[in-house]
Amino acid sequence: xxxxxxxxxxxxxxxLLLRNSSRKDLVNPDELLGLFxxxxxxNEKVISHRREKKxxx
Amino acid sequence: MRxxxxxxxxxxxxxxxxxxxxxxxxxxxxxxxxxxQSYLYGFMRSVPNVQIFAVITLMLVxxxxxxxxxxxxxxxxxxxxxxxxxxxxxxxxSAYPWLAxxxxxxxxxxxxxxxxxxxxxxxxxxxxxxxLLVAVVIGVSFHGLIDGLKFIASGGGHRAIxxxxxxxxxxxxxxxxMAMPLLIYLFQYAKYKVAQLAYGAVFFITCLAIIATxxxxxxxxLLAVGAWLILLSRRKFLSITLASLVVxxxxxxxxxxxxxxxxxxxxxxxxxxxMGRVIAWKRxxxxxxxHPVFGGGFHAGQDPQLFLEFNNKQGLLxxxxxxxxxYPAATHSIYFEILGDLGFLGLILFMLLMFYPFWIRIQIKQxxxxxxxxxxxxxxxxxxxxxxxxxxxIGGAALSAAYFELPYIMVMMMQVLYLIVKRESDSNPxxxxx
Numbered sequence: 001x002x003x004x005x006x007x008x009x010x011x012x013x014x015x016l017l018l019r020n021s022s023r024k025d026l027v028n029p030d031e032l033l034g035l036f037x038x039x040x041x042x043n044e045k046v047i048s049h050r051r052e053k054k055x056x057x
Numbered sequence: 058m059r060x061x062x063x064x065x066x067x068x069x070x071x072x073x074x075x076x077x078x079x080x081x082x083x084x085x086x087x088x089x090x091x092x093x094q095s096y097l098y099g100f101m102r103s104v105p106n107v108q109i110f111a112v113i114t115l116m117l118v119x120x121x122x123x124x125x126x127x128x129x130x131x132x133x134x135x136x137x138x139x140x141x142x143x144x145x146x147x148x149x150x151s152a153y154p155w156l157a158x159x160x161x162x163x164x165x166x167x168x169x170x171x172x173x174x175x176x177x178x179x180x181x182x183x184x185x186x187x188x189l190l191v192a193v194v195i196g197v198s199f200h201g202l203i204d205g206l207k208f209i210a211s212g213g214g215h216r217a218i219x220x221x222x223x224x225x226x227x228x229x230x231x232x233x234x235m236a237m238p239l240l241i242y243l244f245q246y247a248k249y250k251v252a253q254l255a256y257g258a259v260f261f262i263t264c265l266a267i268i269a270t271x272x273x274x275x276x277x278x279l280l281a282v283g284a285w286l287i288l289l290s291r292r293k294f295l296s297i298t299l300a301s302l303v304v305x306x307x308x309x310x311x312x313x314x315x316x317x318x319x320x321x322x323x324x325x326x327x328x329x330x331x332m333g334r335v336i337a338w339k340r341x342x343x344x345x346x347x348h349p350v351f352g353g354g355f356h357a358g359q360d361p362q363l364f365l366e367f368n369n370k371q372g373l374l375x376x377x378x379x380x381x382x383x384y385p386a387a388t389h390s391i392y393f394e395i396l397g398d399l400g401f402l403g404l405i406l407f408m409l410l411m412f413y414p415f416w417i418r419i420q421i422k423q424x425x426x427x428x429x430x431x432x433x434x435x436x437x438x439x440x441x442x443x444x445x446x447x448x449x450x451i452g453g454a455a456l457s458a459a460y461f462e463l464p465y466i467m468v469m470m471m472q473v474l475y476l477i478v479k480r481e482s483d484s485n486p487x488x489x490x491x
Contacts, residue, residue, distance in 0.1 A: 002206050003096050004059050010199045011066040014087055017191055018073045018080045036186045037248040042433050049249035 060099035067106065074113045078123035081178045083192045085110040085172060089256045089462060090196030113171070118175060127181045133172060134417075134472035137464070138202045138341065140383035144406055145349070148399045152354020155362060161354035162460055169462040173469035181480075183434075187246075190239060190438075193416035198259050202227060205262030208269040215309060217269040221395055224458065229451035230267050230275035234282060238262060238444035241286075242437060268315060271434045277317050278452035279303065285447045291438060294424040314459075334389040334455060335374065336382040340364065341390075341397030342372030343435065353401035353461075358388040382411045391453035398459075410465065411450060418443045421475050424482050433480045442471045 006017065020032045035049055060255050061134035088106040118125065129135075148312035180186050204217035219229040240260045247253035283300040289298040337358060344353040344367055357363055364385035388394040395407045421439040425432030450466040 002210070003203055004062070005058065006199060006202050006206070007093065007096060008062060010091060010195055011062075011070070013195050014084065014192065015069060015073070015174075017188060017195075018076075018083060033184060033188055033191075035249060035252055036188065036191045037250050037252075038184075038246045040434075041430060042245065042437070044248070046247065046250050046253055047418075049251050054251075 060097055060101040063093060063097060063101040063104075064455060067104070067166075067456055068320065071109065074110055075117075076441065077119040078114060078126065079185055079188075080181055081110055081114040081117055082175065083188060085114050086120055086189065086466065087192040087196045088192060089172065091199050092220065095220040095222050108157050111168070114179075115177065118178060123179065125181055125185075126178055130177050131469055132177065132472050134413060135177065135468055137406065137413060138170050138173055138469070141403075141406045141410055142167055143405050144399060148354060148403060151348075151351045152190060153360065155301070155358060156354045156360055159355045162379060164461075166460050169460075169465045171431055172462070176469045176473050177464075177476060180470075181477070183477055183481075186470075186474060186477055188440075189470070190324035191244065191465075193322050193470075194236055194239050194243060194259075197232060197463065198210045198240065198263055201233045201261060201266040203266075204229070205264075205266035208265045208310075209262075211395070215269050216271060217266055217299040219270075221431070223461075224456075226270040227272045227456055228458055228461075230251065230270040230272035231278060231448060231456060231458060232461070232463060233267050233270075234278050234448040234452060235261050235445045235467070236283065238286070238441035238448070240440040245437060246434060250381075261306070265310060266462050268307055268311050271315055273319055274452055274455050278448050281451040284442050285444050286440075289443075300470065317418050332379055333382070333386055334379055335387045336379050337386050338393040339372045339374045339377075339379065340367045340382065341388045341393040343367045343370035344372075345395040345400055346370075346372055349401045352396065352398045352403055354490040355398050358394065358397040358456075359385045361385045387457040389455055391456065392447075394457050394459045407459065410468060411446065414446050414468050415443060417471045417475050421471075421478055424475070424478050427487075428478070429447075431481070435474060437469060440473055442467055442474065446471075 017036055020034055026051060039046075060123055074084045085107065087108055093106060095104050100102055118126075145163050145166050149159050152159045180189055200220065200223065202217065208217070209216040217226050217227040219227075223229050224230055237260065240256050240263065244253055244256040244260065247256055267279070283296075283303070285301060286296040287293060340363075341358040344357050344363065347353075347367075351359075353363060364382065368382050388397055391407075392404065396404045399407070418439045421435055425435040425439075428435075445467050449458075449461075449467070449482065453459070453464075455465075
């Protein structure tokens with residue numbers, strides 16, 4: 001049960017990671033990573049993904 | 058059921074991989090590390106996922122489908138890997154003809170090297186590097202999550218025994234410790250809270266999985282990695298806090314039999330498990346003395362026929378008193394494994410390859426310092442990659458793990474990190490004089 005659930009999650013995360021990989025309309029290529037995006041600067045604040053999505057929408 | 062799910066996943070992932078070389082390459086790396094076949098029991102078990110993504114990647118590379126692809130940059134790691142591969146082929150070719158897994162292991166090494174050689178062409182930007190790091194962590198920590206969650210579910214009673222692809226509990230523990238520094242880096246640089254929480258949770262559960270392995274070598278490796286992080290980190294306070302957290306976790310969650318087993322480290326010389334390793338090291342070094350250039354061939358040290366021939370020879374360890382071996386045990390050390398299998402020349406090449414990242418780390422640090430604030434990520438990242446290598450070089454000293462793919466991937470990732478930082482530094486001339 002645990003194995004099947006984690007396997008589903010691992011596959012899901014890879015799909016999430018690669019979902020945007022061929023989009024060319026993004027200004028910043030870092031945005032391709034979506035949920036897995038990284039901070040440009042270590043001192044940058046960690047933000048909420050949901051809030052940013054709402055703001056962008 | 059799992060097989061149907063995997064079939065569905067492949068129906069999504071294969072078209073995704075055709076989108077561009079980068080996507081296919083990530084899937085190649087991920088599928089190799091996650092070793093999904095170990096968790097499947099039906100028709101999908103025989104589907105060669107790794108080969109499928111490897112072929113797609115190589116095809117797209119040859120067709121030049123990647124717009125961000127750079128001409129192949131000359132670098133030391135590529136040269137060392139090519140030399141090491143050539144040596145492996147020669148060793149397999151000149152090996153004792155009856156060795157059961159000689160060409161199988163040789164081809165495994167060559168496949169890993171091929172994956173690594175493609176890396177500088179595909180991983181050309183920071184976002185690609187970060188994605189590769191995430192894919193590697195998903196692939197490796199998946200195994201840790203399984204055992205960590207089972208450990209929690211069983212109230213500390215679960216014992217992790219490893220999987221066929223990675224090896225026994227000790228191998229599993231070493232691989233998981235190698236993933237821990239990468240998780241720390243991802244935690245520090247996650248942009249979104251939800252991702253940061255996930256990396257933190259995975260780190261915590263991986264710690265539990267390491268306890269579940271009951272590996273004594275893991276404790277020594279953890280101490281070595283902790284010491285490395287504390288000594289070389291720019292943020293010593295954070296490193297000490299993290300190390301204390303891991304120790305507190307172990308004390309809080311480890312079952313009583315774990316503490317008893319760890320206490321036997323002090324009496325290793327009386328331990329039959331440890332002495333068995335020394336006997337195997339003697340045998341491997343004796344094979345190397347007889348075949349100094351190319352060694353005996355892959356897994357010569359654990360071949361039954363060679364066991365009879367070399368069991369009473371002392372090799373390089375005649376100064377250690379040991380009884381005669383009773384069976385052809387595995388060599389249990391990456392250094393003696395390479396020595397017996399690939400000879401002294403093979404060991405020199407292997408050591409050069411595995412220690413070269415520490416030299417690259419110094420170069421990355423120098424370059425990143427000149428870049429100021431924009432180079433801090435590279436400094437942190439190379440420290441964590443180096444910590445991962447420390448885990449392999451210390452943990453591997455008592456394990457037959459010389460042909461695992463993860464350390465080779467780490468070596469090339471360090472090189473690729475240097476190339477990315479150098480490119481960033483060259484593209485902004487003002488940085489160079491900052």
